[in-house]
């Protein structure tokens with residue numbers, strides 16, 4: 001079931017999501033968080049860091065698994081998602097870095113790496129929550145609209161609209177990797193709870209589709225409708241077409 005929550009601003013998305021994640025961290029002895037990158041979750045991470053600094057949150061028993069990584073970027077590349085996670089969360093809290101997992105986009109054998117990563121996901125009895133953003137084309141992770149979607153962690157081609165959208169983080173769009181390694185739809189749906197966040201009008205059409213009673217590989221996020229505990233937190237612009 002999908003539960004929609006419309007808030008006034010980007011900042012409120014981060015505050016609300018951080019409360020939900022903080023509760024999960026506090027009530028589980030070994031919390032496992034599925035994490036996401038991009039501009040959307042930065043507010044969530046800064047609120048979690050704030051709670052940690054106020055001594056209201058302890059990350060010492062937390063493990064994390066990330067959705068995806070660009071193919072071809074080493075982890076010390078500032079554009080890699082590993083680097084992003086260190087910068088925006090891991091280096092700012094008392095998490096044991098050995099308990100943080102991302103696919104390795106620089107692996108020599110990418111197919112083996114996808115399998116290895118899926119095995120890591122499976123090794124966790126529970127993934128207590130999966131954090132998601134959404135592409136304006138409806139992608140989750142790097143599962144792009146296509147006539148088929150991957151169930152498990154796979155190597156994927158990025159769509160032009162994703163390369164264009166993500167080029168804002170690079171010097172120019174020719175530097176955006178064309179491939180990524182991403183959890184599949186079933187890998188994502190394995191989580192006990194899913195929190196998808198979106199802000200801004202560019203996401204409004206994709207969010208509108210999540211409110212109807214259909215699924216389509218053209219909107220990969222629509223497969224979240226098969227999950228029993230999904231929370232979508234959006235600002236007013238992203239909620240523009242919700243009735």
Ligand code: PGA
Pocket residue numbers: 037038039040041133134135136139140141
């Ligand atoms: P964004 O990306 O948070 O930077 O908008 C979200 C996504 O592409 O999934």
